[in-house]
Amino acid sequence: MNAEADTHQNSQSKTKDTNGHSVVSSDGDYDPHLHRNVQNPTTTLQTFAHFLKASIGSGVLAMPSAFANAGYITGPILTLTIGCIAVHCLHILINSMYELCKRKRVPYLTFSEAMTIGLHEGPPIFKCVLPIATPLVDGFLAFYHFGVCCVYVVFIAESIKQIVDEYLVVLDIRLHMCFILIPLFLLFSIRTLKTLAPFSTFANLLLFVGFGIVLYYIFATLPPISTRQPFQVVSRLPIFFGTVLFAIEAVGVILAIEGKMEKPKSYIKPFGVLNVGMAIVLSLYILLGFFGYWEYGDDALGSVTLNIPQQAILAQVAKIIFAITTWITYALQGYVTADIIWNKYLSKRTKDTSKHVLYELLIRGGIVLLTFCFAVAIPDLSVFLSLVGSFCLSILGLILPALLQICVQYGLGYGVWKLKLVKNVFLIAFGIFGGIIGSYVSIVQIIESYNT
Template identity: 30%
Template sequence: MSKKTKAICLNNFSSTATLANNEVSVPLGSQDTLNEKDYDPYEHRNVLHPNTYFGALVHLLKCSLGAGILAIPRAFKASGLAVGVIGTIFIGILCTYTIHILMVASLKMCKLTKKPALDFSETIFEIVKHGPKGCRKYARSAKIFVESGLLLSYYVGGIGSIFPLEKTMIKPQFLGCFGVLNVTMTLITIMYLCMGFFGYLAFGEVTEATITKNLPVEEVVAQVAKWCISLAVFFTFMLMFYVPIDITWRKISGHISEKRHNLSQFSLRTGIVIFATCIAIFAGEHLGPLIELVGAIFLSTLGLMVPAIMDTLINWDNLGCFYWKFWKNLVISIFGLFGAVAGSYYAILSMVNEES
């Protein structure tokens, strides 16, 4: 007696399979879903010098703590102690959350595309490419926008360094309750709180735009502190350099002979350093407001609006009860837009006031 063989195709198939004669049913799902669950990006990462939990934490801390922390006491002066404390905690939580949803989306795209790691712009490209049909044609434009934003704002925030750091980890320790991201952002928020609170408490209404200007010139300890800050900014500048160099080099390396790669990289790095230095020289007293302007536009966009929009696209078919994910991301986007507009306005106003 011949046996009949039944073949079940899993592609785009969602039904049940009959096991024996007792009608036990199991969901099959689609082939893409099964493959996505089976693929673990961390198992496919070939990193020559992988980062440990502590190493990634320290690197992220160094990249995120820039010279901007020195201006926090001035922000507390403008807002007051109570609003400053609450606002700092709120912004810290919000930024942590938006980075978290962006990293979750990146890992999901890694599983979907079977790639061990994706950087910021690649993540955006894949999300838009696999998003709603009406958005897919804008995938490359979205990638270019993010890359341009990272190039322009690499020195005023550490968001561009998060993806390169996560790519160097071969264990899933970046996210989670006590993951690298949460612990680092908690420490950063505490440092910003302490600097803002005690800085304003010490100098009150005479708090300068940068707290170092309030330090007494005649005291040795104050001068040592200024030297330490200068050295910290100097070395942080080199760390931040990774992002623009990586983006630029990937764009031009294919057009350069391999035997000239070393010389070309050296020339590229030297050229960008000279370019950044020239901007600082010609900006003069406007350098602070200029950095604030770039930060207000691109950090509000890349740090708040882009993650919120991407979270909406990646969950387009599952926005939750009453579309709560959509409304939540809309509120975050509006908040980011408000920050960009308000920050730009006050940065430009500061430039105008310095001229007059």
């Protein structure tokens, strides 16, 4: 557990909640939310802005391509299904972490800390993975959000390249990646979510303008719906699964922004940040995916901005908008990787606290450089989206939350007919199946793209 958790573990005296009010707790009524002491907490509106920006990244622009692998009937149904499953898994993850905080009388636990404690208190069969639980979860979280940042580097550079090619000079995309290194680092050097909040709000406003422009081009020349497939062959669904899961899920950011909230109770209320935010996200994804596939069919590319007219001024404005919003999302997604690497592992090894800011900035600079290096090797944006989504998010967004609830409920029972156990076993099986099949198909397509 982190230092903050250790400080509060045995406390039964008066403490202060996030609003500065004195709170007296006892063993039976300890409320972790009231004992959080967060530096620079975010308001509910700021958290909502972060949630929308983290969940609506470049992945949403791949939805028409995803629907091309599912069909215009199967696509919306499966997107809604995957979205509901993802939201449910986030709820059980956050609620399980909250329950473990109450048991251990700590104000907050990270995902990896909660998994370690849960496995310790869960069925004995899981104790064999205890030694690697923390680094495994942290590793997957850091790697996934690092992978997202790699995709974003490609997307931003590709958007800029299209505009520069049209009006100035044709350059290799790798040169455009070099040009955006400094802007990426400048924004990534912002180390707190509260400071990033105005950027997220601004990006969300730009997003809706960009969506409006894209939908304008889509609606302008819709062909007969009969020219599109309502269903697709089953072999194409794994790519759809991976792309949609990548687009919807941002587990690390979703947990990070909840942990920095001034009023965390409002996060998982029935009409709280998580449910309302995801309803908006799913609506946008289905809208763009359905009509984008209707317009472009199997010609839908990894980003719908590649399909709209390349010479039109309005289309170029949309590309600039999405490049800016993705640049801002890069800082949000990368926040998780930087937070894990620096705050959880490296900062403890640096005794001279006066140099912490400098070292953290160097770490962040190193992350930016690494995302650039990996980005130049990505052959195809859409299949890489699917690979990252299938592999990492099946584990982080489906398997581990279900496993954690199994462990948390182990001593309490699983209810009538053990329905909670059955449900979570189904979620684990679904995550394993989707992850393996989606990853295999994505890797095959990446290999094929290298060989062509």
